[in-house]
Amino acid sequence: MAPENVLAGYVPDDRGRDALALALLLKRSTRGRLTVANVQPLAWSAPGPAKAEEWAWRAYLREAAAAALAQARELAGDDAEYVAHFRRGSGRGLMELARRRGADAVVIGSAPGGARGRITLGSTADQLLHASSVPVLLAPRGYGDDPPEAFERITVAYRRSRGCEAAVRAAVRTTAALGVPLRLVTLVVGARGGAERDLLTRLSDRAAADLRLAARGPRRRSEVEVEVLEGRTVAQALGTTSWLPGEMIICGSSGSGPLRRVFLGDTSIKIVKAAPCPVMVLTRQL
Structure with a gap:
């Protein structure tokens, strides 16, 4: 069966747009569910006077996640769930979210710097492609510029x-x-x-x-x-x-x-x- 409960990893750049385009195509094709996730790094724990810096960093990470998900919502609309997650390693964070939410596939875009129309593997893909418990879908660079209307x-x-x-x-x-x-x-x-x-x-x-x-x-x-x-x-x-x-x-x-x-x-x-x-x-x- 085609994936019907899809988790898309989103970052506020072309990678995120490409992943979201592929995830939306899957969602339309299967009439399934879509969760869009932005994974941010964990904040450190600091004692004493450094605690204020820790709080400021945590606030910054929350704001960055909220801004990324707001951008994703503009592209994908309200017919999806939007989740911020904090984990060391975006691939590990997506695997963790997939287990928690019962997703049957994880979708990501190509790492930066690759050729248009091709897939470049970065650290997120490397983590997913060596440990994910659900299928992983990778969108080529530029896929979001002119995505197909349907699978052929x-x-x-x-x-x-x-x-x-x-x-x-x-x-x-x-x-x-x-x-x-x-x-x-x-x-x-x-x-x-x-x-x-x-x-x-x-x-x-x-x-x-x-x-x-x-x-x-x-x-x-x-x-x-x-x-x-x-x-x-x-x-x-x-x-x-x-x-x-x-x-x-x-x-x-x-x-x-x-x-x-x-x-x-x-x-x-x-x-x-x-x-x-x-x-x-x-x-x-x-």
């Missing part, structure tokens, strides 16, 4: 494994809830010269067979598109296919990570960084 397709980054099978099952439920088609893609990455050519050809053939098998089965209620994407790098492979304005990629967590937690492996991190659309990273399932 879900693409699963697939390789044959137990974790990816769980991701496909989740994607089937998500596409059914959103009323959009499903696509499975497998990336075959490497140089195409010399002795590697035959090996990569065999890998591509095996990937195509795995995709055809994954696309069949009693749980598939409609046609599933499959593609093998080849390139020297993950970014080059992803660039060999078309991407719709309302696309979203779903990635499973690494099989070596903790159960029911998000934990990205090296290839998944490369997919997130090269993706031209939002990415949802699922928790690891049995």
Whole structure:
């Protein structure tokens, strides 16, 4: 099922606007609930004469949170809850809030300094992508400038494994809830010269067979598109296919990570960084 109780992390800049645009799209698509949170650092505890400075700092943090949430309300309207939270580490704060409020997904924007239309991972994403107990959705930089009206397709980054099978099952439920088609893609990455050519050809053939098998089965209620994407790098492979304005990629967590937690492996991190659309990273399932 698509996330219906979404927690969006908001900061008063482009990152916050991008996250909010993706969270609002989810909310409209599922008719679900949205909580917008601004996480501020904890104030220190100071004894004696320094107590006045501590109180001033606490007041400043409360005012900063209130100002950020007021800005978010101007963008998203009154049909959402707005929460200030104080925690050392914004990612940890969002994980804590997600547990308290029963959220089934956390949405954040890209870290500053990255390319437009791509996702850059900062400290908040790093914390969430290695410990969140609910799926994490990441919006590319600039997503809030011209967000799509609706989702158009879900693409699963697939390789044959137990974790990816769980991701496909989740994607089937998500596409059914959103009323959009499903696509499975497998990336075959490497140089195409010399002795590697035959090996990569065999890998591509095996990937195509795995995709055809994954696309069949009693749980598939409609046609599933499959593609093998080849390139020297993950970014080059992803660039060999078309991407719709309302696309979203779903990635499973690494099989070596903790159960029911998000934990990205090296290839998944490369997919997130090269993706031209939002990415949802699922928790690891049995």
